[in-house]
Amino acid sequence: MNFFEFLFITSSLLLILLGIFVFTRDPKSPLHQAFLLLTLGAFWWAFSLFMFRYSSTYSEAYFWMRMSAFWTFVPALSLNFIWIFRRSAAQRGSIWIYPFIYIPAIIFCILELVTDVINVRPVSEYWGYSFGLSENLWIYYIELAWAFSLIIISLLVCLHYYLSTRDIRKKKQSQFILIGFACPAIAVFMYLIILPVFGIAVLPVISIAFPEIVIIFVLIFSIFVGYAIWKYDLFVLTPATAADTIISTMTDLLIMLDGEENIVVVNRATREMLGYTEDELIGSPVSILIGDHPEKPDFLADIINNGGSLSDIEMVCRKKDGTAMPVSVSGSVISDNARSISGxxxxxxxxxxxxxxxxxxxxxxxxxxKINLLSSITRHDILNQLTVLKGYLELAETLEHDQDIVMYLKEMQEITDVIDEQISFMKDYEEMGVREPVWHDVAAGIRRSIASLPMRNVRTVIDMHGVEVFADPLFEKVFYNLIDNALRYGGENLTIIRFMATESGAGILLVCEDDGSGISPDDKKNLFMKGFGKHTGLGLFLVREILSITGITITENGGSGQGARFEIIVPQEAYRFPDMH
Known part of the structure; x- marks a missing residue:
């Protein structure tokens, strides 16, 4: 075994051992997988060259010459590895690069494997067999230019990442990878240009006098990568390789950031709740989730200043559709084995x-x-009504005509009704807001209200099936009062009351409208004020108060003489369609 054969077999063994060592540290990592493929490709290249050089017969050398054709995948896998390494600082999804690097690799491999357009026959030299090339060399030169261009692109991509990253640990990692990739580039440059200048011909125009040495520099590249693994934790602990199985099942949103606060990992809950795809988030700055927040947090600085962790900090997160979601944020730094902060x-x-x-x-x-004040006001109103009632009773005692007595008794009955409603209002108002809001089936609540009121011949149409609203437990009183108002003041022309629901950018619009006499412009101004109206003046006031507890608003937008139209706007976080989930 001569010196060159020893180098080839040593290179192949070291390459495969290094690739397996890295891969076993995190088999699920795309970066580890890419490095294993690169070392496997380089291993096969080095091993096939060893077998080719060490062949004892021409036929054996011819076989291994063909088997070495798979070397074309090594420069392609090198660029693929660099592309994945720098992906944490760039957007994912650049799939255009894969046809660019792999289709030529496949074509050149097939040409060397089954045709004579590049390698024709083995040629015996003093160090062993070498490649005898075809007389038509233009395809050979195209193949060399393509391989060299991939190495140069790999160098440029790694150099750009080295210059742009602010993460000291990653800068060190990229520095060693950059030096490692420069080795094959220098080897090719020496092999094709420098050596022929000194009379050491390696191109087929002159008899080959020196063996191909590029694979030795691939080994040097692997040594630099190995040093980066040992010294700067390349492939070891980065945010992108932590706890994949655990975080994918979390119901909370989990986001991992690198040292520049770019997103490197998101779990399934983050994608589903915020409406983004993984490709839209990975590589993007975390600020895209904060939106137009006036004080965008610097998570890394805030956590470091707080002793390495944060807990239960409230802020607003923006979904992809622009809607706001209040969240509680907790976080901590991730450190590598050298206790350097990596994310x-x-x-x-x-x-x-x-x-x-x-x-x-x-x-x-x-x-x-307000309860004490309101209770005193309401009791005062009741006492006033009772005073009037006593006056009518006194008058009734002095009258002798039955017709007049009937009239006063009728007035007494109406006042009694008012007293009853005022007492009922006081009870409702005292209960309002005391219990926590709950989800209400709007259509079901409307039907119950209709069933408890004297509807006469008035029809109802409900077109809001499946809508639920998060509101005070007294929410059903809202539609009861709206229907009661329509029946009381809609006039003789009232024939129908409609209920509709329409989604919009601000939330969902619930509409209650009728074809009665409507509400005059002057009355609209004070419609929801306490005490305004022809009866108790409390019904619509109660409606507005019930809705306001969970941020729901109500307005009246009907035309005078064209019927009343009450519009209830429910914000996005206060309604849902449970049947759609």
Whole structure:
């Protein structure tokens, strides 16, 4: 075995051992997989060259000459490895590069494997067999130019990443990979240009006098990568390789960031709840999820300043469609084996319902402050009505005509009804906001209200099936009062009451409209004020108060003489269609 054969067999063994060592550290990592493929390709190249050089017969040498054709995949796999390595700082999804690097590799491999357009026969030299090339060399030169161009592109991509990254650890890693990739490039440059200048001919125009040495420099590249693995934890602990199985099943949003706060890992919950695909998020700055927040957080700096972790920090996250989602953020830094900070992991928990409950609680406290004042006002109103009732009773005692007595008794009955409604209102208002909001089936609540009212010959149409609204437990009173108002003041022309639901950018619009006499422009101004109206003046006031607990608004937009039209706007976080899930 001569010196060159020893180098080839040594290179092949070291390459395969290094590839297996790296791959076993994290078999699921795309970077580890790409490095294993690269070392396997280089191993086969080195091994086939060893067998070719060491062949004892011409036929054996011819076989291994053909088997060495798979070398064309080594420069392609090298660029593929570099592309995946720098992907944490760039957008994923650049699939155009794969046909560019692999289709020529396949073509040149087939040409060397089954045709004589490049390699024709083995040629015996003092170090062993060498390649006898075809007389028509233009395909050979195209093959060399293609392989050299892939090495140069790999160098440029790695150089760009080295210059652009601010992560010190990754800068060191890319520095060693850059030096390693420069070795094959220098080898090819020497092999094709420098050696012929000094009379050491390696091209087929002159008799070959020196063996191909590129594979030795591939081994040198692998040694540099091995050093980066040992010294700077290349392939070891990065945010992109941590806890894949665990985070994929989490219900909370989990996002891993590199040292530049670019997203490197998201779990399934993040994609589903925010509406993004994985390709849209990986490589993007985390700021895209904060939207137009006035004080965009610097997660890495905030966590470092807080001793390495954050817990339950509230902020607003933006979904892909622009809607806001309140979240609680917790996070901590990720360190490598050398205790250098390599990234940040943050967990976001959807607190939409918690914020709704908190806002409702704040309103509850405000309502409780008003209860004493409102109760006293309501009791005063009741006492006034009772005073009038006593006056009518006194008048009734002095009258002798039955017709007049009937009239006063009728007035007494109406006042009694008002008293009953005022007492009922006081009870409802005291209960409003005391219990936590719940989800209501809107259509079912409307049907129950219809069943409890004297509808006469008035028809109802409900076109809002499946809608649920997050509101106070008294939410059903809203439609009861709207229907009751239509029946009381819609006039003789009232024949139908319609209920509809329409989604919009702001939420969902619930409509209650009728074909009665409508509401005058002057009355619209004070329609929802306490005490305004022809009866108790409390019904629509109660409606507005019930809805406001969970951020729901109501307006009246009907035309005078064309019927009333009440429009209820429910924000996006306060409605749902459960049957669609």
């Amino acid at each position: 940040v992991v943050i967990v976001l928990r959807d607190i939409t319902e918690r914020k709704q409950a908190e806002n409702a609680l704040i309103l509850v406290l405000e309502k409780l402050k």
